[in-house]
Amino acid sequence: MLLITCPVTGTRALVSIAAVRSIVNHPDSIAVSATCPACGQEHVHRTGRRLESARRAAALEVAVRRAEAPTPA
Numbered sequence: 093m094l095l096i097t098c099p100v101t102g103t104r105a106l107v108s109i110a111a112v113r114s115i116v117n118h119p120d121s122i123a124v125s126a127t128c129p130a131c132g133q134e135h136v137h138r139t140g141r142r143l144e145s146a147r148r149a150a151a152l153e154v155a156v157r158r159a160e161a162p163t164p165a
């Protein structure tokens with residue numbers, strides 16, 4: 093789960109791993125793109141300002157990659 097602040101409604105929303113669309117590593121942060129449960133749009137949430145949030149995003153990335161990996165035949 094990831095806590096984001098929706099830029100449209102201004103509310104904080106919990107985003108599940110299933111709602112994460114992509115994760116991009118940047119030198120200073122990790123950009124997590126997810127479908128917002130509050131407004132339904134896709135927002136990019138940047139983490140990594142703190143080490144702990146970077147760790148959480150990295151764990152999320154592993155989980156997403158596992159979920160996207162094709163099942164071996």
Ligand SMILES: [Zn+2]
Pocket residue numbers: 098099100101128129130131132133135
């Ligand atoms: Zn939103």
